[in-house]
Amino acid sequence: MGSLADITPPIALGALDGRYRGAVAPLVDHLSEAALNRQRLHVEIEWLIHLTTRGVVPGAGSLDEAEQQRLRGLVGAFDADAIAELAAIEAETVHDVKAIEYFLKRRLGDTLDDRGDLSELVHFACTSEDINNLSYALMVRGAVEQVWLPRATGLVDQVSQMARQLHDIPLLAHTHGQPATPTTMGKELAVLAHRLRRQLRRVEGAEYLGKLNGATGTYGAHLAAVPGADWQTISREFVTGLGLTWNPLTTQIESHDWQAELYADLARFNRVLHNLCTDVWTYISMGYFAQVRGQGTVGSSTMPHKVNPIRFENAEANLEVANALLDVLASTLVTSRLQRDLTDSSMQRNIGTALGHSVLALDNVCRGLAGLDAVPEAMAADLEGNWEVLAEPVQSAMRALAAAGVAGMDNPYERLKELTRGRRITGEDLREFVRGLGLPADVEERLAAMTPQSYVGLAPELVGHLGQPSSDQEATT
Structure with missing residues (x-):
């Protein structure tokens, strides 16, 4: 029997890069190894431009506007050939950030008509973590703001819309699994939407920190090279110019506390969403929702009548995997031995996997909810029986x-x-x-x-606390 490992193109080991690739592909632009190297190149180029345009190093050359734009164009042109070239350089250096430095130095000649005079300003006074921490902050911010948040917001809008549509549909509540004071289906969905929206606000308010201060956070190399420069101001302006919050006090690494805070908020959103999945799954099993069978789908390989709630079950599993990773990221990244160890380097390479499973869950829940029809008659029958x-x-x-x-x-x-x-x-x-x-x-x-049907208190009115739709799509539905 031949080895599957020998087949080309390579077969994906994990589900995110295999079976579920389509749902999570947008994250590749932000959290893949190639995306990390592209951001490193971006940071290195911006640091070079920052130094030269401000005349930080006395006697050093400068870059005119056209040269700056050509350099920045290298980031947009970071393609398969560039990835392969960079991999070849790293095979020699056995150091990923140093490979970026050498890659950019080559481009100074190719792109800027041999501006070799600026060669030694590439990666000037930087430790690898000056580049890495900024790159990761930009990557994570891009992944959250451009991929995760739009999908999560769309899902919450979808749940809110369902809540409004079902605001006055009476529902027999169950506390401890026993019949309890009636409510409405809309109000119960509104509770979940309200909880999710609150977590969204926390994620939307996330702070992305960055630093550029050298090997142990002291600006030692900076001062040794150019003692007359105001390096703290230069660093702060550079970091904030990237759209990040400047961290003035670090060891060799930026402390990653902001990452731990963000991942805890993402995990909490996921846990509330998991609660939604289990509740909706239960309502389906009680007959309160009917699943709309998609054309050609098979619910069971042996029982023709079945339509299984697979979207919610899939989402549950992926939320659990995502949270396991988010939890270990949050708990591990806040600790680094003395001024630096490498645990964070390996750990951060799992950020994409964590967000990938969360995005996959969001996709499944949205598709699952879209395939539901409320069955008021079933809800009324249970109320009549209690x-x-x-x-x-x-x-x-x-x-x-x-x-x-x-x-x-x-x-x-x-x-x-x-x-x-x-x-x-x-x-x-x-x-x-x-x-x-x-x-x-x-x-x-x-x-x-x-x-029992009329004993719902203020439930229909309580749905109004959701406010107005937060997206044009929901407002026009």
Whole structure:
């Protein structure tokens, strides 16, 4: 038997680069090894431009506007040939960032008509982590803001839209798995949308930190080379010019605390989304939602009647994998031995995998929700079969009357418990009980007219707390 490892093009080892490639492909532009090297090239070029345009190094040459644009064009032209060339250089250097330095030095001659005078300003006074931390911050920000957040926001909008559409559809609640005070399907979905939206705001407010201060964060090499320069200001302006928040106090590495904070927020969003998946899965199993079979799909290989809730099950699994990785990233990246160790280098290469499983889950939940139709008749049938849930409003009304001094309203909880505990009652049973309580006429009329379907309190109105749609797509649906 031949080895699958010998087949070309190479067969993907992981599901994200194989079976699910289509759903997560946009992350490749941000969190792949090639994307990391492209960002490193971007940072190195911007640092060279920053140094030369500000005349930081006395006597060094400068780059005119056209030369700056040609250099920046190298980032947009970072293609398969550039990746292969860089790999060949790294095979010699056995150092990824040094390979970027040599790659750029070659381009100074090819791109800028042999500006060899600037060659030694490439990677000037930098440690590898000056380049890496900025590159990762830009990569993660791009992946979150351009890929993850739009998909997560679209999903929350989708749940919010469903909540509004189903705001007044009565639903038998279940607390501890037992029939409980009715609500509406819209209100229950609104709770989940509200929770998810709150986590989105935290992710949207994430702060992406960066540093450029040398081998141990002291600007030692910078001062040794050019003691007269204001290196802290030069560093701050460079980092903020990249759109990042400057971190003035670090060891050799930027401390990664911002990453831990972000990954904790992403994981919390995922956990709420996991809760949505399990709830919707349960509503499907209860018949409250019908799945719209896509043309040609097969629910079961042996049972023709089945349409399995696979989108929500797939999402659950991927959310669990994503959170396992996000949790270990958050807990590991905040620790580095003394001024530097390499655990973060290996760990950060898993960021793409973590976000990939989260994006895959978002895709599955969106597709799953789009394939659902509410079944109000099934919800109504369960409500009709559980008139005992009206024991709560009857005994609550009796309590209020007792507090107001109305006679005969004693022991309301116990009397309703005797009527309903451990057995089903009908609407007629309840109405007969209510009419025998001696209630004031208006209260008796109100309670006798109540049904499980009407006992939803303010649930329909509570959906209004979701506010207005947050996207044009939802607003026009």
